[in-house]
Amino acid sequence: MAITAAMVKELRESTGAGMMECKKALTETNGDMDAAVEYLRKNGIMKAEKKASRIAAEGLTRIAVKDDKTAAVVEVNSETDFVAQNEKFQAFVEAVAKQAVESDSKDLDSFMAEKWIEDGSKTVNDALVEITAVISEKLSIRRFEKVVAENGIVVPYVHGGGRISVLVEADTDVVNDEIKDAVKNVAMQVAALNPKFISSEDISEDYRNHEKEILLAQAMKENEELPEGKRKPQEIIEKMLIGRLNKEFKEICLNEQVYVKAEDGKQTVAQYLAQVGKNNGANIKIKKIVRFETGEGIEKKNENFAEEVAKQAGTLK
The missing domain is CATH 3.30.479.20 (Elongation factor Ts, dimerisation domain)
Incomplete structure (x- = not known):
């Protein structure tokens, strides 16, 4: 029997299952609507689809x-x-x-x-x-x-049993255990400090202007809140703004961040990699970072568990 779009639509509306699952169910049951519903139930598809409105975070x-x-x-x-x-x-x-x-x-x-x-x-x-x-x-x-990796290595790091996972691709003409460990240390840095960019050179002009606008608004507001005799002129505010921008960019750019294991508390990630590279006759450059954190960016639903249980028991209308 030919399976029409109207049949698929009808089954989808009555079960909440996906379009492809509905088409497959109708095909398997030769277009029998009731049998197709049973097929979806037996395969757990309806059960799964009914959960579609919930938030998985x-x-x-x-x-x-x-x-x-x-x-x-x-x-x-x-x-x-x-x-x-x-x-x-x-x-x-x-x-x-x-x-x-x-x-x-x-x-x-x-x-x-x-x-x-x-x-x-x-x-x-x-x-x-x-x-x-x-x-x-x-x-x-x-x-x-x-x-x-086109020329080098990809090093993984998983934190918190899978709450955060990081991949770091590094260009290097030498690959040994010391260099792998160094790149893994960088991956741990990415997991901990979540840099947005590898280098300040990667920051787009749009992003720079956006951050400058925000920091300028903050600085102007702070200045307005000062007593009139202590307010700073516009040119001083703009000079201060440059310093704030540079500080922010150091915090969000991997190469410019202070290396978390630095003994002197000053060595940057770029300086650390240069040191490891020099010790091993290699040129190490971070080419790509990928950081996944479970649920980041997903708006979680705040639910009152006691209230939910009461609703299930029928004590609340």
């Missing part, structure tokens, strides 16, 4: 390493942090990372449509739907990034 990040030149990082979200301790969930996130390190996909949609690395009869999305039904929480593969 917890979960884990994971890294898969293929070799010194290739690695991938992923973030898979859940509704609660309890799930991050679930062995089945952890195994799934590790499998997603393995999928990512072998993938050539450039976006999440194509990644989700790939054949699942652990079972070629299903897609990554199919695997997500299945584990969602097992875990009984909304789960989401939020993002992935694969890094391939």
Whole structure:
């Protein structure tokens, strides 16, 4: 029987399942609507889709390493942090990372449509739907990034059991344990201090102007709050602004940050790498940093647990 768009639409509206799942269910049941609903129920797809309105802001990040030149990082979200301790969930996130390190996909949609690395009869999305039904929480593969070094190494670092994962790509003409350790130290720095840029040279003019505008507004407000006799002229404020901008840029640019393990408390990351490079006859340059922190940027829903339980028990209207 031919499966029409109208049939898919009807099943989707009645079950809340995804379009592709509805089409597959109708195809498997030869267009029988009731049988298609049962198919979705049996496969846990309805159960998973009904959770679509919930917020998945917890979960884990994971890294898969293929070799010194290739690695991938992923973030898979859940509704609660309890799930991050679930062995089945952890195994799934590790499998997603393995999928990512072998993938050539450039976006999440194509990644989700790939054949699942652990079972070629299903897609990554199919695997997500299945584990969602097992875990009984909304789960989401939020993002992935694969890094391939052209000339050098990619070094991973995972912090807090998967709360933060970092990949650092470094250009280097020499690769040994000391250099790998140095790049890992830099990855730890990225995890701890979350730089926005590698170098101040990477800061766009738009970003510079935006930050200058904000700091200028702050400085003007501070100046206005001073007694009239102590207020600074505009040219002094602008000179102070340059100092504040330079200080901020040092804090958000990896190379200009003070290296967290510096014994003198002054050595920058760039100076640290130069020192390691000199000791090993190498030129080390950080080319790329990728930092995933679980749930960053997701607005979490604040819920009153006692109130939720009361609602479930019917004591609140």
